[in-house]
Amino acid sequence: MAGKYQIPRGTFDILPEDSYKWQYVTDVFKEVVRTYNYREIITPIFEKSEVFERSVGSSSDIVQKEMYRFQDKKGRKFALRPEGTAPVVRSYVQNNLGMNGGNTKLFYMGPMFRYDRPQKGRFRQFYQYGVENIGSDNPFIDAEVIAIGYSFLKKLGLKNFTLEINSIGCVNCTPDYDRSLIKYFTPYLKEMCSDCNTRINKKPKRLLDCKVRGCKKIAKNAPSMLDYLDDECRDHFAGVQDFLKKMGIPFTVNPKIVRGLDYYNKTAFEFIDNKLGAQNTLIGGGRYNGLISQFGGKDVPGTGFAGGFERLILSMEIEGLSFGKEQLPDMFLVTLGQKAFEYGNKLLLKLRDAGISVEYDPDKETMKAQMKTADRSRSRFTLILGEDELAGNKIILKEMESGEQKIIGLEKIVESLKKMCKK
Ligand SMILES: [Zn+2]
Ligand SMILES: [Zn+2]
Numbered sequence: 001m002a003g004k005y006q007i008p009r010g011t012f013d014i015l016p017e018d019s020y021k022w023q024y025v026t027d028v029f030k031e032v033v034r035t036y037n038y039r040e041i042i043t044p045i046f047e048k049s050e051v052f053e054r055s056v057g058s059s060s061d062i063v064q065k066e067m068y069r070f071q072d073k074k075g076r077k078f079a080l081r082p083e084g085t086a087p088v089v090r091s092y093v094q095n096n097l098g099m100n101g102g103n104t105k106l107f108y109m110g111p112m113f114r115y116d117r118p119q120k121g122r123f124r125q126f127y128q129y130g131v132e133n134i135g136s137d138n139p140f141i142d143a144e145v146i147a148i149g150y151s152f153l154k155k156l157g158l159k160n161f162t163l164e165i166n167s168i169g170c171v172n173c174t175p176d177y178d179r180s181l182i183k184y185f186t187p188y189l190k191e192m193c194s195d196c197n198t199r200i201n202k203k204p205k206r207l208l209d210c211k212v213r214g215c216k217k218i219a220k221n222a223p224s225m226l227d228y229l230d231d232e233c234r235d236h237f238a239g240v241q242d243f244l245k246k247m248g249i250p251f252t253v254n255p256k257i258v259r260g261l262d263y264y265n266k267t268a269f270e271f272i273d274n275k276l277g278a279q280n281t282l283i284g285g286g287r288y289n290g291l292i293s294q295f296g297g298k299d300v301p302g303t304g305f306a307g308g309f310e311r312l313i314l315s316m317e318i319e320g321l322s323f324g325k326e327q328l329p330d331m332f333l334v335t336l337g338q339k340a341f342e343y344g345n346k347l348l349l350k351l352r353d354a355g356i357s358v359e360y361d362p363d364k365e366t367m368k369a370q371m372k373t374a375d376r377s378r379s380r381f382t383l384i385l386g387e388d389e390l391a392g393n394k395i396i397l398k399e400m401e402s403g404e405q406k407i408i409g410l411e412k413i414v415e416s417l418k419k420m421c422k423k
Helices: 016-035 049-056 061-066 085-094 139-155 174-191 194-202 204-209 213-219 231-247 309-318 338-353 367-377 387-391 413-422
Strands: 046-048 069-071 077-080 104-113 125-134 161-167 265-273 281-287 302-308 331-335 358-360 381-385 394-399 405-409
Touching: 016 104, 016 125, 016 139, 016 309, 046 049, 046 085, 049 061, 049 077, 049 085, 085 104, 085 125, 085 302, 125 139, 125 309, 139 161, 139 231, 139 265, 139 281, 139 302, 161 231, 174 194, 174 204, 174 213, 194 204, 204 213, 231 265, 265 302, 281 309, 302 309, 331 338, 331 367, 338 358, 338 381, 338 387, 338 413, 358 367, 367 381, 381 387, 387 394, 394 413, 405 413
Parallel strands: 331 358, 331 381
Antiparallel strands: 046 077, 069 077, 104 125, 125 302, 161 265, 265 281, 281 302, 381 394, 394 405
């Protein structure tokens, strides 16, 4: 490791040789959500701590252990956002986005922060994308939100993912189920991990998705939420499945999916890539009816999902998928002699103004040195301008891969080069 300073633990730099991958996945995401008519919302990376404490849940891991909290000079309590839904709902209510009725369809992208043990595919600053659909309780919307995730993963070329869905009930049917879970797990508590022991009374559902092997084994035979759903939740869940079938989106019902955030109810879903190891959720989401009124807005329902770009890119790399083209210059300009150098200055600006990317190295003088830099730049073409060419109002265009050379006139150089670049 070089240098005096190292990056904070659990964070990473996205270097130029990788940044085009990030641009590619964000571009594809934007393109997919555009086809579903979702519009971008950009909120600050920090909010008042309460925004997360109340919504995500004061007993959740995120709020208990993982939030980056700080106070400003006036002692106001803030937190770096650990997730994207709470800020979006805060903004939706504050700005009265639902004012005109109908559904408000929003997407976001950006860094999130959680103080967590860094491991493969999990970081302290990580980048998420997500969608929120606020205003409808129609199971069609649950299915459509799932469809966005499905379209996105497919469009990237991913093949090894599966969709698992569940219903985690609502305030009316959850208490009975929670009681049955407490009854089921209590005799096994001594064999279960400390997290499960602390969660049993506050959030017994979380014992269903504990990753500790011993706990997993015990949870296997736990009662299923699906047997406790009231009529409304059962009908809603049947509706979601029906729409998914109509849309041709394959899924399995997994009653163990609970999601770690307090605000979820009814539908919960995950897109999973089993090749990723322990951290295998590509996209997670669900319904959050009640959250908007908790923020002081009208009691309108909502549903959405979020996913991390890091795992997505990892998953694409494992499947050997393309991230589009790396950014390389179209041209490299070589000039020989003072006159060509001076003309070259004007030419560079002219070409760049025309949208052609040109690289030039003012520190190299000889043909050999400049051609070496041209090779290193991996530009498709090299333009060579010597005193002779300049006198004849011409320039040499060399295609680097084939070595083929062409003479083109300087008057119509922009038009000629634009045509060449397109080929
Ligand atoms: Zn219910
Ligand atoms: Zn456990």
